[in-house]
Amino acid sequence: MGTRVSIAVVSVAVTAVALAGCAGEVSDVERAQAKVSASEDAVAEAQDAFDAASDEFCQAGESYIEALDRYGDVLNETAPTVGDVRTAGADLVEPRDDALDSAQAAVDTQADLVSAEQELADARAELAAAEAGPTGTPAPVDTAMPSASPLAPAATVDRVDQAESEFDAALSAVTDDTPLSDASELFNSAAVELEMAWLRLFADAGCLADEQQQQAEAAVRAYTTALQQELTTAGYYTGAVDGIYGPLTVEAVESLQEAQELPVTGTVDKATAEALQAELIALGGVAAQDAVASTAAVQQTLKLTGFWDGPVDGVWTPELTEAVAAFQVELGVEPTGTVDAATIAAFEQAISELQQATPTPSPSSSDG
Template sequence: MVLAGCTGEADPAERAQRQVSAKEKAVAGAQAALDDASGAFCGASKDYIAALDRYGDVLNDTAATVGDVRTAGADLGEPRQDAVDSAEAAVAANRALSDAQQELVDAQAALAAAEAGPSGAATTSAPAPSSTPLAPTASVERVKQAESQFASAEASITDDTPLVDAAEQFNSAAVALEMAWLALFADAGCLTDEQAVQAEAAVRAYTTALQQDLLVAGYYVGDVDGVYGPMTVQAVEDLQKAAGLPVTGTVDKATAEALQAKLAELGGAAQQETVASTAAIQQTLKLLGFWDGPVDGVWSPELTAAVQAFQTELGVQPTGTVDAATVAAFEKTISDLQAAAPEPSPSPSSSSADG
């Protein structure tokens, strides 16, 4: 009888408890793996954004050649692949954590049933906490769209293409790509400094407000997505043509006033909307320390001077207008604001899936 007791099976509740302990360790391991993958994504995406910024510097160089553009473009391949691979790894780690959490829930339910015994009430497995997407779907889709537009713009440049003729449209595609990745970088939790988060949101709000104004005025036909890309540039150019202004694709005081006048013709709510884009510029400059005036949506000579001061500080030609290069400089400054902040423990996203 003693030997039989020694060779008998362990108590079901004890076995179930060991399973729970094992699953708890598995969840902890999966969480640690996700944290590592998240950090790797933030590092890789930051490197890619830096490469895109260097590429933008080549495009803004007045002496740049098609060969320079192609060489710099080739240098984007490796950091881009690293960013995409790390994003996919983070998505996989997030899914693995979700699976581990569900297995833990199942083990806990089995333990409760074992402790209740044969006469206890039946226990059903509760669902694990739902997996939170690593970034909003819109941010992921914005990156996909920007990558596609950039590839198309890059393919349109040939040895016979005068770079100056393609500069604004091509540069806007590169800027849109950098901005899309910066937005994903922020949405994934890689920005932790509160000021940086606010400033990033303000820059995105400016472009969104501008697109909305242009849409209402009948010049913009794309999605209002906060990305200052080729379609936004085209809409600004169309507005300038209609208003008899120099066609630059950039927003200056005269262009802002022309847009306001067009919306005023439409009347009602449309007239009020135009204040938003200028106010977003003022708010962004205020967050970055270049504007101490009111955030009232009125484009004044002082605002032009503030834009010029910001452009001078960031090495952008001080035109006093807001173009794709200036928006990119805004975004770069925002990403640099995190330098003094502690390293984050973010939850990134993939440009191929939103997890």
């Protein structure tokens, strides 16, 4: 629609100049200048349309993420029923459609903006030629086709599509005979995976403008990425190292816990982190160097939010468990002191609501 409008604006301007020629001679330079002016107006109009569409996407995306977060709240109840899961799943349809529609609108208006910018470049080239005359050399004008950066990297968009498909598969698998309690962590992680994939898209699309928000989003992504890499090196994880805590990450943690004869919970606690570090240290080389990365990422994340003032050294201490639990209380999730999909999702959701001022709770430890 933006392209059609810009073409119409240019056509009207050129026609007006032509009609003016009925009363007096209009030069080629004047016609070209009129086309440039009209093209500049069209670019401004297209830019306004793109900015408005981008804002709408950010609002719709935030609404969908909040809906996913409410869905996660249902799954975190002590005894969700099949009806609860289905009803909450149905409540996601409208916000998801709104988010997808607004994303497409932003992509379309971005393409319109690129077209309008190209029309302006062509108009400026015509003006330069008109000003030079038939025997002169036109002044250099950049006529290269403008190329707009995508709203988000293709990999981020693909990850959202994958998470949507996996979530739909998990939801469709829920029947009247499904023992939700037996698969709660894996099923919950499918919802968490979807929420985190959208939060990544939300961040990459520029909806998190505040520097503190960007740092916090990067920190939590770094934790999951480090954990996935460590689990890959130890031979437990075979998925993509993408920083999204989904079912495959939960399964890998469970495999580690089973191999180490730990309680199989799918969540990372002090014992699980230490067991993983011990395996990596035993492997030696680069694996040993990376053995503390995920725990250090937990410490860095808590430090950014004001819940940890101990060292970022990759050592999981009782004080770190207390800090994680205190952070979970603030997030409104069960204060287990372990890092699970629900905690990461709650933190990601909190990122989108952060203000300039950081939280100022009393840290759990001052000596690490």
